[in-house]
Amino acid sequence: MDLSNDLAAQLNAGAILPEGLVIVTLMAVLVIDLIVGRKASSWLPYVAIAGLFATVAALVLQWDNPNPLAFFDSFNSDDLSVIFRGIIALSTVITILMSIRYIEQSGTSLAEFMAIMLTATLGAMFLSGANDLVMIFVSLETLSISSYLMTGYTKRDPRSNEAALKYLLIGAASSAIFLYGVSLLYGLSGGETNLAQIAAQLAQGDSDQALGLAIALVFSIAGIAFKISAVPFHQWTPDVYEGSPTPVVAFLSVGSKAAGFALALRMLLTAFESVTVEWHFIFTALAILSMILGNVVALAQTSMKRMLAYSSIAQAGFVMLGMIAGTEAGYASMVFYLLIYLFMNLGAFTCVILFSLRTGTDQISDYAGLYQKDALLTLALSICLLSLGGIPPMAGFFGKIYLFWAGWQAGLYGLVLLGLVTSVISIYYYIRVVKMMVVKEPQEMSDAVQNYPPIRWNLTGMRPLQVGIVFSLITTSLAGILSNPLLTLANNSITQTDLFHVANAAAVETVAQVAEDADPVAQ
Amino acid sequence: MNLAEDVQLISFGLLGVLMIAAALGVVLLDQIVYSAFLLGGVFLCMSGLYVLLNADFVAAAQILVYVGAVNVLILFAIMLVNKQETFKPVGNRWLRQGATALVCVGLFALLSTMVLATPWVVDTTVVLTSTVVQIGKHFFSDYLLPFELASVLLLMAMVGAIILARRDFIPEKMATDTQDALTLPERPRELTGTVSDR
Numbered sequence: 001m002d003l004s005n006d007l008a009a010q011l012n013a014g015a016i017l018p019e020g021l022v023i024v025t026l027m028a029v030l031v032i033d034l035i036v037g038r039k040a041s042s043w044l045p046y047v048a049i050a051g052l053f054a055t056v057a058a059l060v061l062q063w064d065n066p067n068p069l070a071f072f073d074s075f076n077s078d079d080l081s082v083i084f085r086g087i088i089a090l091s092t093v094i095t096i097l098m099s100i101r102y103i104e105q106s107g108t109s110l111a112e113f114m115a116i117m118l119t120a121t122l123g124a125m126f127l128s129g130a131n132d133l134v135m136i137f138v139s140l141e142t143l144s145i146s147s148y149l150m151t152g153y154t155k156r157d158p159r160s161n162e163a164a165l166k167y168l169l170i171g172a173a174s175s176a177i178f179l180y181g182v183s184l185l186y187g188l189s190g191g192e193t194n195l196a197q198i199a200a201q202l203a204q205g206d207s208d209q210a211l212g213l214a215i216a217l218v219f220s221i222a223g224i225a226f227k228i229s230a231v232p233f234h235q236w237t238p239d240v241y242e243g244s245p246t247p248v249v250a251f252l253s254v255g256s257k258a259a260g261f262a263l264a265l266r267m268l269l270t271a272f273e274s275v276t277v278e279w280h281f282i283f284t285a286l287a288i289l290s291m292i293l294g295n296v297v298a299l300a301q302t303s304m305k306r307m308l309a310y311s312s313i314a315q316a317g318f319v320m321l322g323m324i325a326g327t328e329a330g331y332a333s334m335v336f337y338l339l340i341y342l343f344m345n346l347g348a349f350t351c352v353i354l355f356s357l358r359t360g361t362d363q364i365s366d367y368a369g370l371y372q373k374d375a376l377l378t379l380a381l382s383i384c385l386l387s388l389g390g391i392p393p394m395a396g397f398f399g400k401i402y403l404f405w406a407g408w409q410a411g412l413y414g415l416v417l418l419g420l421v422t423s424v425i426s427i428y429y430y431i432r433v434v435k436m437m438v439v440k441e442p443q444e445m446s447d448a449v450q451n452y453p454p455i456r457w458n459l460t461g462m463r464p465l466q467v468g469i470v471f472s473l474i475t476t477s478l479a480g481i482l483s484n485p486l487l488t489l490a491n492n493s494i495t496q497t498d499l500f501h502v503a504n505a506a507a508v509e510t511v512a513q514v515a516e517d518a519d520p521v522a523q
Numbered sequence: 524m525n526l527a528e529d530v531q532l533i534s535f536g537l538l539g540v541l542m543i544a545a546a547l548g549v550v551l552l553d554q555i556v557y558s559a560f561l562l563g564g565v566f567l568c569m570s571g572l573y574v575l576l577n578a579d580f581v582a583a584a585q586i587l588v589y590v591g592a593v594n595v596l597i598l599f600a601i602m603l604v605n606k607q608e609t610f611k612p613v614g615n616r617w618l619r620q621g622a623t624a625l626v627c628v629g630l631f632a633l634l635s636t637m638v639l640a641t642p643w644v645v646d647t648t649v650v651l652t653s654t655v656v657q658i659g660k661h662f663f664s665d666y667l668l669p670f671e672l673a674s675v676l677l678l679m680a681m682v683g684a685i686i687l688a689r690r691d692f693i694p695e696k697m698a699t700d701t702q703d704a705l706t707l708p709e710r711p712r713e714l715t716g717t718v719s720d721r
Binding site for chain 1: 632633636637640641642643644646663665666667668669673675676679680682683686687702
């Protein structure tokens with residue numbers, strides 16, 4: 001007993017308590033399904049949800065941990081990672097709520113689906129706090145491999161197979177490129193895998209390393225940009241979003257993307273600190289391309305899921321704006337936007353799932369006249385889409401305002417203007433769906449809506465779906481007006497993280513140096 | 524230059540030539556079975572290079588995993604697909620091949636410039652203990668967390684492989700509480716039929 005206590009203290013094992021709870025839940029789901037069988041499928045999802053809520057509670061206790069480094073510095077549980085892990089765990093809760101009915105109707109087994117989903121969550125959560133190259137890669141692969149499995153989960157559907165194969169091939173290629181970049185980093189730092197030590201070694205390296213470092217940077221960013229689906233690493237997104245089961249798409253667009261941003265922040269701000277100008281430049285290019293291409297191509301989509309795919313590409317572009325700003329306000333606006341994006345995007349996907357469960361279609365034109373048949377669904381989908389577009393009273397508006405304000409403060413005038421213009425474009429395609437649902441006359445109703453089945457919430461798995469819709473509806477409409485707690489949370493997560501202090505100190509130093517250098521010239 | 528260094532140099536040259544020749548064969552030969560066997564040769568040569576680098580564990584793992592598992596799997600896949608199909612030759616084939624060659628040569632030039640230009644920090648310590656012991660020590664000290672996470676990853680890969688490979692029996696009473704309009708794209712064709720017939 002004494003020994004194990006010593007060991008736990010030495011490793012600081014308490015820092016991974018939330019992940020431990022996810023593993024326990026995952027094992028419980030697998031073993032209960034093995035022992036009890038299909039009879040358990042009615043209450044098993046609630047076990048998973050309870051486990052995830054316990055995880056969130058453990059994360060709350062981790063807030064402001066005075067001693068965040070665990071397992072010999074390979075895991076960092078600072079406030080930044082806590083908030084990202086919270087976003088990921090919450091996204092899985094909502095995804096499980098919406099997947100119960102969906103998986104039931106697709107005729108596949110729910111327990112394994114939840115087990116894979118929990119593994120993906122585990123990988124994403126470890127990725128948000130990974131502080132070591134080996135840890136980063138193993139958790140990245142845990143997330144990726146479970147994502148491939150979930151994408152191909154409905155294996156009788158050829159579109160799902162195609163999506164899984166595409167995702168697997170492109171994902172494996174991008175993993176290989178990422179690994180090559182990371183191995184260069186290992187070589188350049190003289191055999192270090194810890195991010196902080198790599199940064200220290202690179203800082204005292206000579207200028208001959210510049211080419212190697214640049215290649216390492218580009219290759220690592222290629223791997224990260226695949227995860228956050230930034231243009232030009234986005235080709236997989238529309239096909240995978242269209243083909244794979246919708247709950248999986250919801251998780252990929254929120255949980256997986258949040259993990260990608262957490263990885264980007266940690267890796268670029270520590271290991272690549274010496275090339276900050278270069279990575280700002282690369283990310284500026286990625287953000288411009290993502291905002292333009294995502295929003296413009298979304299205009300032409302006829303399938304709801306494809307439209308949401310392009311919209312998620314565009315949203316990633318907006319979030320990158322906060323990263324390029326490079327100030328504390330910029331990072332805080334990023335976290336704030338991701339928090340709001342969690343609710344509005346998952347809300348939109350829940351509505352899409354409900355509609356396709358009742359009518360069996362995802363086409364935008366089939367939504368015509370839905371208002372007459374299902375008011376709750378119309379209201380929730382309209383609110384979530386308007387929020388994604390950034391219409392004032394909703395949460396998304398405040399998130400975007402904060403992002404653009406932070407960008408403007410940091411002097412990124414061009415990018416902010418581009419963001420504003422593309423937001424206006426995005427409002428057009430979001431409103432188009434809302435108009436389709438609300439404005440149409442009864443005789444213009446689509447066939448799918450005309451044959452709309454009577455609304456029955458008492459079917460198995462419908463209740464959780466309803467809870468998910470109402471919850472995201474309320475949070476999306478109220479989080480804008482009552483955004484202060486979320487804003488404080490996002491700001492605190494940034495100001496209380498050492499990562500940004502180091503980065504800021506370095507930035508101030510550079511600025512001071514530049515000023516010093518400039519002074520003699522002025523005189 | 525002593526005998527040991529000579530042997531090392533010669534075996535490096537031999538392995539390198541063999542590997543490049545085998546790799547070219549993988550890409551250029553028309554018979555896919557030859558390509559698969561030559562790929563095994565490439566993997567073997569690569570494990571030889573690992574031995575020269577004092578990485579005996581990685582060399583053994585390379586043979587076990589790549590030659591023993593991956594390559595055999597590829598051969599199985601080739602044997603199971605016995606459909607003969609003649610493909611129509613693609614127009615402007617030389618253009619595509621030329622572009623690919625250009626990109627590959629450019630990438631190779633860039634990476635080799637980088638390798639030659641960078642002053643690498645070379646580790647000169649002579650390791651006398653077995654690398655397996657060292658890897659084990661790392662696994663249970665500073666790389667403990669990734670090592671344990673890899674076990675979860677492997678568990679899930681196994682579960683996922685079983686899910687993808689197993690045959691699903693659709694329960695008879697699936698459609699009892701579903702509504703009539705429920706035809707998800709994911710539903711099996713037979714099942715969709717029974718629902719609409721009902």
